[in-house]
Amino acid sequence: MSTDNTISRRGLFMKAGIIFNGLVATALAVPIVRFLLSSVTRGRANRYLSWVSLGAVSQFPEGETRLATFRNPYVTPTDGKTADTACWVRRIEGEQFQVFAINCAHLGCPVRWFPQSGLFMCPCHGGAYYQDGSRASGPPERGLFEYPYKVENGLVTIHAGELATPGSPTASLFGKKPPCAA
């Protein structure tokens, strides 16, 4: 039993035991937190993004917009079909393309292309976009997300690998369109 000013042998051991546990817990917390944040740190290191092919240029007729699918470049063994991703490919002319993410810029629902009216429409909250991806009407604040693309050896390739969301780091890679179609 210790009084206010003296420290007993047992009391000292108890305090040392608490400090010892604290040190071990802190040491263990490092790998646990690193494990928890692994998806963030990987993203920071840009290890999710890479160039993926959507197919030959000839698959995309000039002046038309077609649905293309690709397997996400980063997959895990249990992803199944969820790693297959769709996007809209608009071939303006020659090797000039626009590749839009399937996700509405509002809340990510899949937009559908209507060639007759030249509009992308979203089934969730009614967002609509013109053929160049710019906002036409509805709740979206901006145009569709665009993937950077290049044409190599006759193949259309895009820089992809992350879910297109309004605040994702890749959003800066996605070209922002002026709000007016003109």
Add this chain to the structure above:
Amino acid sequence: MITQVGEWFDHRLQLAAPVHEVAEHPVPKSTASWWYVFGSAALVVFLLQLITGIMLALIYVPSGSEAWNSLQNLNHDVTLGWFIRALHGWGSNFMVAIVLIHMVQVFLFGAYKFPRELTWVVGIFLLLMTLGMAFTGQVLRFDQDAYWGLGIGASIASRVPVLGPVIVKLMLGGPIIAGATLSRFFALHVFVIPGMLIAFVALHLLMVIKLGINEWPMPGRLVKRATYEREYHQLTLKEGAPFVPYAVWKDLFFAAFILLAVAACAAFFGPFGPSGQPDPTIIQTAPRPDYFFLWLYAVLSFLPPSMETPALLIGPVILIGALLLLPFLSGEGEKSWRRRPIAVLTILLVAVALATFTHLAGYTPWSPHMNAWSSDPIPEKVLHGSTALQRQGALVFQAKQCRNCHSIGESGGQRGPALDSVAVRLTQDQLIRQVIQGGGNMPAYGKNLSPAEATALVAFLETLHPAGQSPAHNAALGEAQQKSASSQ
């Protein structure tokens, strides 16, 4: 013999005395009421969820590639798998509903006031966890709705300033909605949130027993910190009755009734989904949340774009903050709803708002009808006696998907105004301008209509007016000009 076995165990466990004490603790006689049964009913439904949840985990595979198949297996192959799924699904709907009703009752009876502030605060956390279970449970039903629902969740999270992208990656467990996402929602739904729920339910119950159940509020009997506990003591010890059996029988009857109702819904309506496979390349889908989030779905389509991010991020903070602060801002005073008109009006307002938004989300007037242009016929009476040009216009109207947003004869989308009497509202010039330039939330069609198509379309639109009501005309033009304008 049985008594001896009982005594042998109790000598070692020493539980009989505290259990008796809890069961027979005196409660105010007024609380043996049908209004006081919702808390225990929520607890019983929670137990049902625990049991059916464990049953489902015997078969369910939390893997992005296998989850959907294992649900099909449960629905179609495993004996009564469909019924256990249905019990769990309907149990979740009932649990959300009962927790909300319990909260409304507690609010209207002033039960959150001194000294039960902390019981209310823990209750708010229990409500949030219940909603968390509902959302994560919807994700485990890994179908199209779950997939795109996660996309909506990620889109909302991504709007958090600075931390948005980090939160999205933490939520998804990777760069996209995939296997890792399902695995972490499984961990949340099965380990993390239930663990917290059990701990918080225990705390909630402990406080109910230690502080005593709220007495029936009498108008004019004000709560004062200085005197309340003495008054409550008087109600329980001097005029009260033991909880068991005086009040408990109503809890028992209501809990059994609720379980029966869940089972009846499960047997009659069956399990929820799963809908289509979670394949993001199948885009012919119109994702919808489960019923407890339908109101949010409606709110998100009505908010103006500039309001949306602030409302999404600040709204919940204010709402939860207000709920948590309530007992500290009005911890004393009147308990009875008869003397608290603002409390009653608040409940009515919230109920009417939630019901209206939920009702609207049932037929989504804000969404284009994606197939209206190819499937909805133009009513015969509209085409009757029309010219070739007007019929050509009707074709343009359908082919250019105008019908997806505009209804005629009560079929078609409701995103834009119905056009049955559009010719009465807009003159020919205004119609041309609206079609070509758009405006007022309508896209501009100038680039997608040839002059001939635009002329035909407007000619058709000009025929859309009720019989006996003439179309609008520009009063600034003379009669002769009017005629020549309409014949062009």
